[in-house]
Amino acid sequence: MKIPFIDLKRQYQQRKAEIDQAIHEVLDESNFLGGAKVKSFEDRFAEQCGTKHCVGVANGTDALYTTLKILGIGKGDEVITSACSWISTSGTISQTGAKPVFVDIGEDYLIDVKQIESNINSKTKAIIPVHLYGQMANMKAIAKVAEKYNLMIIEDSAQAHLAEREGLFVGEVSKAATFSFYPSKNLGAYGDAGAIVTNCEQLAEKCRQFANQGQLVRHQHKLEGINSRLDTIQAAILSVKLKYLSEWTAQRRKIAKQYNEALKGVSGLRLPIVNSNSNPVYHLYVVSAENREGLQNYLKSNEISTAIHYPTPLPFLDCYQDLNHKVEDFPVAHAESSKILSLPIFPEMTTKEVDYVCESVRHFYDSH
Numbered sequence: 001m002k003i004p005f006i007d008l009k010r011q012y013q014q015r016k017a018e019i020d021q022a023i024h025e026v027l028d029e030s031n032f033l034g035g036a037k038v039k040s041f042e043d044r045f046a047e048q049c050g051t052k053h054c055v056g057v058a059n060g061t062d063a064l065y066t067t068l069k070i071l072g073i074g075k076g077d078e079v080i081t082s083a084c085s086w087i088s089t090s091g092t093i094s095q096t097g098a099k100p101v102f103v104d105i106g107e108d109y110l111i112d113v114k115q116i117e118s119n120i121n122s123k124t125k126a127i128i129p130v131h132l133y134g135q136m137a138n139m140k141a142i143a144k145v146a147e148k149y150n151l152m153i154i155e156d157s158a159q160a161h162l163a164e165r166e167g168l169f170v171g172e173v174s175k176a177a178t179f180s181f182y183p184s185k186n187l188g189a190y191g192d193a194g195a196i197v198t199n200c201e202q203l204a205e206k207c208r209q210f211a212n213q214g215q216l217v218r219h220q221h222k223l224e225g226i227n228s229r230l231d232t233i234q235a236a237i238l239s240v241k242l243k244y245l246s247e248w249t250a251q252r253r254k255i256a257k258q259y260n261e262a263l264k265g266v267s268g269l270r271l272p273i274v275n276s277n278s279n280p281v282y283h284l285y286v287v288s289a290e291n292r293e294g295l296q297n298y299l300k301s302n303e304i305s306t307a308i309h310y311p312t313p314l315p316f317l318d319c320y321q322d323l324n325h326k327v328e329d330f331p332v333a334h335a336e337s338s339k340i341l342s343l344p345i346f347p348e349m350t351t352k353e354v355d356y357v358c359e360s361v362r363h364f365y366d367s368h
């Protein structure tokens with residue numbers, strides 16, 4: 001049985017009629033940027049997130065960059081973030097002129113809140129927790145630290161559409177939460193797209209202005225911004241897909257449960273750690289595997305695709321060599337980077353397919 005890591009074609013085939021119609025409506029109207037369809041998606045996404053405002057932008061990276069710029073982060077500032085994320089989280093901090101300050105992760109792969117305080121100094125302006133793999137960081141604890149030191153919080157929620165923890169939803173205790181709608185994300189466009197959600201009207205308006213070349217009214221450039229709009233075709237597709245996000249999220253949780261039950265007790269494998277009162281959305285299902293390379297090769301030889309998110313923790317990437325980070329600074333991130341393996345998970349994956357992956361994983365560890 002051939003198991004892809006993700007199969008976007010299956011999802012498209014299931015919703016083809018609706019999606020094709022949405023695309024054709026935009027083509028017929030030939031209004032490709034802005035307009036009612038973008039506004040409608042923004043309103044509905046904000047509502048789904050439980051926040052007052054949503055600003056659509058061109059991708060999740062620009063969502064972070066725009067928010068940081070509008071919150072006044074820049075040269076001389078420091079922003080604390082997790083050692084484990086996609087490069088956009090730290091890259092956008094640097095792009096503002098500020099310095100990314102990395103904090104190690106816990107065994108749940110989320111920023112270790114206990115280590116945040118010792119990294120705070122007079123230059124620290126903000127914290128960017130990353131809800132990695134779909135599980136929310138400990139926002140209650142992070143909010144306490146932020147309040148104590150008067151720091152802003154921006155949530156990198158690119159992998160965590162609809163996640164919740166301890167009764168909190170993404171975007172509730174922060175200045176803003178940023179999302180990516182990269183095609184493989186839980187809510188994915190058919191190209192690049194992203195959004196900022198916030199409860200602050202002024203912040204939303206300024207982000208909208210910044211992402212549209214500094215103008216809210218055509219040719220009235222109140223500031224220098226960037227060109228980062230959510231295009232209308234993507235908004236129309238996202239509006240269709242948003243209707244199914246809850247259903248797809250439930251399906252991801254069901255698959256994760258099946259993995260949890262079938263892989264329980266396999267020696268050599270640690271399953272994802274879910275914090276109490278946390279309801280992850282399983283953008284990825286990541287195990288910590290002894291002999292990861294052997295397992296990955298074995299699964300590949302059985303036509304099962306896997307991936308590694310991410311092979312190198314951010315502090316050890318070549319682009320941060322000048323920060324002189326040592327392995328001892330990030331022991332968990334370093335140790336886990338040679339063990340983490342993302343198993344296939346997507347809402348359309350069948351029970352049989354999950355079974356086959358589990359049997360293959362078990363077989364590998366039984367015979368090695």
Ligand SMILES: Cc1ncc(COP(=O)(O)O)c(C=O)c1O
Pocket residue numbers: 059060061062085086088089130156158159179180181182192193194
């Ligand atoms: C954690 C995280 N942050 C930021 C981004 C950036 O989003 P985009 O690729 O839409 O720019 C991603 C996307 O992969 C991500 O996973």
